[in-house]
Amino acid sequence: METSRSRPGLAAALLWAVLYLAGGYISHLFNGPVQQTGYIWLPAGIAVGAFMLRPVREWPAIGVAFLVAQLVLSAIERGNLFNALLFAIDEVGAAALAVWLVQRVRFSLEGLYFLRSVILSGLIAGVLGALGGAGWYAILKGASFWQVGFVWAASDFVGVLLITPVLASWARFRAHRSGDHERFDVVLGVVTFVLLAVGSVMIFNGDSTEKFGLGAGYAMTYLPMFLTVVITVLLGGRIGSLSVLVLALIVILQTAQGNGPFALLDEHHGRSLLEAQLYLAITSLLVLTVSTLKTNPERAYERAAIVQNNMELALAGAGQVAYVLDPQSGRIDWSGDVQRVFGVGANAESLASVPDVLAHVHPDDHKTLRHHWRVAAVDENRAAVSLRIVLPGGDTRVVIDHGEPLLDSNLDVTVVAGIWQIERARQYAAADQ
Known part of the structure; x- marks a missing residue:
């Protein structure tokens, strides 16, 4: 009996480990060779999402799975296993503590509480993780504590904003009837999603300043932000968070290759990926806010309709x-x-x-x-x-x-x-x- 109960928890831990490993591998590909800390770290969002979605009794197994995934990633890339273990403990511990603190206040996957939970969890996890990582680099390598800490916290925070809403929205997925959305809205939403993907590639691929001009190249970056909001309004928060993730992959990939408007900043500041992440963080917050404002009235209307239907049945009976x-x-x-x-x-x-x-x-x-x-x-x-x-x-x-x-x-x-x-x-x- 106990064995049958432990199997779902073990399977969930293995699945989270695979996601963590994949997110870490992709992050390292985007970052390229770094001396201290990279600008992209998607596993932060995976860790926060796992602790949000799974009960506390499963946290130890998930934490161990994340540690193993980090060691496997370091072994694949022939990195320092001891450093990888320390950083994994720092990151996973910070994510678990952040979610635990947020849950002490109030935690929900719905409405403004979810928006608040994601933002607070990302901020707390980023700051706590940055304290440990930046302190380690400052003590052993003499690096600037504030410089490393800022990049570390920013990468963790953006990773949470990009990944956690996707995991949370699809974890509470339930099938809808085809009549839940107007057919025109669905078609328009799909077309908008395609425009987002194609337009983002055009804007961030190559030297956008040569395509559109210096000022227009930066101004065009607002178009994908607008399209993600349109997708959220037409198709809901679940697809809206997915559209942000697609935009993030395109922006980060192109920027890492030296393409797009943010690559120009790299010539002056050397932080094009960080600038791209801040852009994606604002987009994610915008979509989360619009999704919350859209879904709250819809859920209230749905509950009112259920109450009215129950009353109608009771009166008829x-x-x-x-x-x-x-x-x-x-x-x-x-x-x-x-x-x-x-x-x-x-x-x-x-x-x-x-x-x-x-x-x-x-x-x-x-x-x-x-x-x-x-x-x-x-x-x-x-x-x-x-x-x-x-x-x-x-x-x-x-x-x-x-x-x-x-x-x-x-x-x-x-x-x-x-x-x-x-x-x-x-x-x-x-x-x-």
């Missing part, structure tokens, strides 16, 4: 319909299956006013209903009344009206709300006869 009457305008809003009360062909739109409802009530009960709704609006000692509904075929159906006034802070009646319940006893008696 109880043989009831609910109404809300505005005494000032005479407007009536109905909930539930109005056809069960008013007969076939009735709908909420055709019963939206008092005269419309009276048209379906037996003429002898018009005065009773008017008086009941007036009393409900001004008197707390009202009683439920019986009404006869005239059905399309000429038969009648008896309903009980339970109305209650809802008062505002000034004790003025805002609306009259209530239910109409079919009087089943009379129906059964009529059927027996």
Whole structure:
């Protein structure tokens, strides 16, 4: 039994190790030969994402898997295994501590809490990791603590912003029906995604200043940022985070090869990859913010729709319909299956006013209903009344009206709300006869 439980955790740890190894290998390819610390470190986002998505009981296994992956990466590249182990402990420990601290406040994969969690985790992990790494280089190699620490923290922070949202969004993936997105939005989103990929290659491939001019070459870099936002609005945060990752791979690859607008900065500052990372960090934050602002109202609407649907089912099962009457305008809003009360062909739109409802009530009960709704609006000692509904075929159906006034802070009646319940006893008696 215990063995069967440990297998999923072991498989998850191995999967995270493979992702960590792949992210580290790609980062080293982008960075090229470095003396101290590189500008790109994608495993930071993988580590933070793993600790966010997996329960705490699995953290030790995942941490060990990351350490092994770092040693394998160092062995492949024939690096110093001792240094690799120290740096892995520093990075993995910083990521775990950062996520643990964020979870102590509040952690969620939804809405503004997720945005806050990613930013705080990236900042804390980057700073903690930079303290250890920069301190090691400063003590043993006499490097500038602040210079190495800034690059180290920036690379970790951007790695978290690029990778963690992708892992988190796809980890909570659930299949949607084809009707969840308008077909036009889907097609437009796919076209925008293709434009993002093609346009990014054109902008960052080669010397963009020769293609577009010096000022236009830098200005064109805003176009991919805009396209990632459009993709997020059309296709959601999951595809939006994926579009940022695609943009990041293109920008980092081209910049590492000396291409694109940021390569010009390399001639003056020697930090073209760092400048590219800051650009990608802003893009990622922009997409995360837009995704949060977009998905929060959608989820609220979805929850409201579920509540309304449940109420409709409950009312239908109880043989009831609910109404809300505005005494000032005479407007009536109905909930539930109005056809069960008013007969076939009735709908909420055709019963939206008092005269419309009276048209379906037996003429002898018009005065009773008017008086009941007036009393409900001004008197707390009202009683439920019986009404006869005239059905399309000429038969009648008896309903009980339970109305209650809802008062505002000034004790003025805002609306009259209530239910109409079919009087089943009379129906059964009529059927027996």
